Amino acid sequence: MPVSPTYPGVYIEEVASGVRTITGVPTSITAFVGVSARGPVSDPVFVNSYADYERTFGRLGADNPMAYSVFQYYQNGGSQAIIVRITGAGAGSATIALDTGAGPDVVLTASSSGAWGGQLRARVDYADTSGTDYNLTIRDMATGEQERYAKVSLDPNSNRRLDRMLESSALAASTGALDQRPVAHNNPTAVGADPLNPPVGGGTNTFTQATPGALGSAAGETELLGSEASKTGIYQLLKTDIFNILVFPPLGVTELVTTTDGDPSLVSNAVLSQALALCYSRRAMLVVDSPVGWEDVQGAVTGMNSFALSGESAKNAALYFPYLRVTDPDTTQLGRKIDMPPAGAVAGVYARTDVQRGVWKAPAGTDASLAGVPELSLKLTDLENGRLNPIGVNCLRSFPIIGRVVWGARTLRGADVLADDWKYVPVRRLALFIEESLYRGTQWVVFEPNDEPLWGQIRLSVGAFMQNLFRQGAFQGSSAKEAYFVKCDKDTTTQNHINLGIVNIHVGFAPLKPAEFVIIRIQQMAGQVEV
Numbered sequence: 245m246p247v248s249p250t251y252p253g254v255y256i257e258e259v260a261s262g263v264r265t266i267t268g269v270p271t272s273i274t275a276f277v278g279v280s281a282r283g284p285v286s287d288p289v290f291v292n293s294y295a296d297y298e299r300t301f302g303r304l305g306a307d308n309p310m311a312y313s314v315f316q317y318y319q320n321g322g323s324q325a326i327i328v329r330i331t332g333a334g335a336g337s338a339t340i341a342l343d344t345g346a347g348p349d350v351v352l353t354a355s356s357s358g359a360w361g362g363q364l365r366a367r368v369d370y371a372d373t374s375g376t377d378y379n380l381t382i383r384d385m386a387t388g389e390q391e392r393y394a395k396v397s398l399d400p401n402s403n404r405r406l407d408r409m410l411e412s413s414a415l416a417a418s419t420g421a422l423d424q425r426p427v428a429h430n431n432p433t434a435v436g437a438d439p440l441n442p443p444v445g446g447g448t449n450t451f452t453q454a455t456p457g458a459l460g461s462a463a464g465e466t467e468l469l470g471s472e473a474s475k476t477g478i479y480q481l482l483k484t485d486i487f488n489i490l491v492f493p494p495l496g497v498t499e500l501v502t503t504t505d506g507d508p509s510l511v512s513n514a515v516l517s518q519a520l521a522l523c524y525s526r527r528a529m530l531v532v533d534s535p536v537g538w539e540d541v542q543g544a545v546t547g548m549n550s551f552a553l554s555g556e557s558a559k560n561a562a563l564y565f566p567y568l569r570v571t572d573p574d575t576t577q578l579g580r581k582i583d584m585p586p587a588g589a590v591a592g593v594y595a596r597t598d599v600q601r602g603v604w605k606a607p608a609g610t611d612a613s614l615a616g617v618p619e620l621s622l623k624l625t626d627l628e629n630g631r632l633n634p635i636g637v638n639c640l641r642s643f644p645i646i647g648r649v650v651w652g653a654r655t656l657r658g659a660d661v662l663a664d665d666w667k668y669v670p671v672r673r674l675a676l677f678i679e680e681s682l683y684r685g686t687q688w689v690v691f692e693p694n695d696e697p698l699w700g701q702i703r704l705s706v707g708a709f710m711q712n713l714f715r716q717g718a719f720q721g722s723s724a725k726e727a728y729f730v731k732c733d734k735d736t737t738t739q740n741h742i743n744l745g746i747v748n749i750h751v752g753f754a755p756l757k758p759a760e761f762v763i764i765r766i767q768q769m770a771g772q773v774e775v
Contacts, residue, residue: 262701266685266709271488271603271677272595274317275326275528276588277478277519278310278493279463282360283329288480291325294318299414301327302360303387304574313493313588315573319616320589321596326487328480330467331357335460340366340416340452342426350406351420352382354457355413360386362456364415368426378425380406382415391415398423463495468515478519481526486680488673489594490523490530491587492516510536510585513552524557527676527683529669531594532656533585534565534637541628548635551656558656559666560676564590564638566622568614568648583621586640589614593650594673603677604718606653606670606758614640614648634660638669653758671755674718682706682751694742699732702749706730710753720754728753 247255275288281302283289291297297314304311310327317325338354338361354361363386369379377397383390391413397404400423407418470477481487492511510533511519523530532553538544544565553561564586572580590607593614597607606612620642624632629639629651636659638652655672657664666672685705692698710728713719719727731750741748 262697262704263708264685264688264701264705266681266705268709268713269486269677269680269684270324271673272322272591272598273324273326273487274322274489274491274591274595275328275481275484275487276310276314276317276491276493277328277468277481278313278330279308279495280310280327280329281305281308282354282356282358283327284356285329285331286480288484289327289329291327292323297325297327301329302358305576306574307359309496310493312573312582312584313491316568316584316589316616317491317592317595320592320614321599322592323595323599326481326484328478329356330463330477332461332463332467334458336458338362338364338454338457339419340364340454341420342366342368342452344421344424345427347424348421350422350424350426351418352410352416352454353419354454355415355417357457357460359456360384362454364454365451366416366454367451368428370428376425377404378428380426382413384415389415398425465512465515468492468511469518478515478522481522487526488528488676489591490519490528491591492519492533493588494585517552520553520557520561523560527680528560529594529673529676530561531587531591532561532563533587534563534567538565540622541624541631544632544637545635548637553656556657559664559672561656562638562654562658562669563636563656564640564650564652565632566620566624566640568617568640569619569621570617586614589617590650602716602718604670604674604756606668608638608650608653608669608758610643610646610649612650613646614650617648620648668757671757674753674755678710678713678751678753681709682749685709686749689747694737694745694747696733698747699734699737702732702747703730706732706749706751710751713753718753718756720756726754 247257249255283301289300291300294315297311302308302311304315314325314327335357337357340352342350342352344350352366354364363384365383365385367381371379373379373395377395380393380396381390393409395404396406396409399405406422410417468477470479472479472482475482492515494510516530516532520530534544535547538547567583568586568589569581569583572582593612594607597605597612600611620640623642624639629641632639633652633654636654636656638650638654640648641651642648653669655666655669658667666675686702689698689702707730710730711724714724714727721727729750729752732747736748736750737746
């Protein structure tokens, strides 16, 4: 702060440097919107590993198709994910009614809808309790997860009241009477089998079993689209701070079995179009699976002529073909082969490439291997690849020794005939990264005095951010002058702009474009004739 000198001597005044550090945003937080066995349906959930996903949304299985894509994502290098669970109309939660002997029952409701809640069991005992409180144990018989709540109080003012104690429960919530004490149907000190297990050989029923909830109808276009106003369906992502990639897993699992000819229930064109608009507004990429009807190269070529995603916003989308043929990771289906849409695995390759090389490196090539993928549903040749690449279809290829790899890095504006600036995935993703980082890193500018001191601070802050990217190898050029520019002065912000409260910042960069075609010219040298 300024110093007011009052006596002869030396005064110390600390002066701000004027540089505001701009931090780069994450580049590979992937959002999955689909159907799972369990989990919250009203808010997106952030997970850091596949184990995190399993704890909240359940294990691989026929009732959990989203788990397959998330599994592939983490297997291929993914790190952070946002999960949006969608359920069909009429889905309900399982309930457990604990008898109180008189008055209303104490009712427990499964923490989320789905058939999984039918595996819940509950037990009441009075060990080390007074005459009014009780102990409650809840177990998920399918996973073995168990929660115990000791000395549950009937006092409405107590923090140990049932509804308050179950606030942190991953299994159940309380929807019934809170001032009633459930009857203990078992002796908790008895020696023998776990009283939560079903009785064997006609023994006493020592547990209370859940009444399964309604499964509801299959989730479809209506549930996926949801409502932007109420932030449901895909618009739950409006509740998140940031996401960089959006993936739609298949809505069903049984249809993926290669022995059938079923539709893997991929999302409709209407959903994809709305999702692309959402990605465009949030500066994110939409990774798209090729439609089911594209069974061969000719089908893909024909299909691209009428593909739903086109126009200016298509630069924020990339399409991959064909599907991955893998052994079903569900341990109850040993040896079964399924054809998986590739978007989840490709998103994992994006994340892995970002960490290893940077967002400016194309997520394709011999380093972009697909882990856990022994074969593809269609093996493409070079000539077939050559028909698809020029129209903006990114191919997955299988090579000897190298294995299965991503072999394309074009956006849906990447067709040669379009000659678009945003032809390549790494160029578009780098631009989105810079845009989002500068958007967040220049918020301090709002309401500052709009004159040269502010412009100088902006040039310093933005220039330092761009220089750091240049040093990491994100741009073309051998010098900073060739690689990028930052302009914010009286030429970009005129007096009329100042009067309108506007400050204009112009940032340009020379992107690194992938070496998509490597041409080697070889010639024979004629024998040298001495003169």
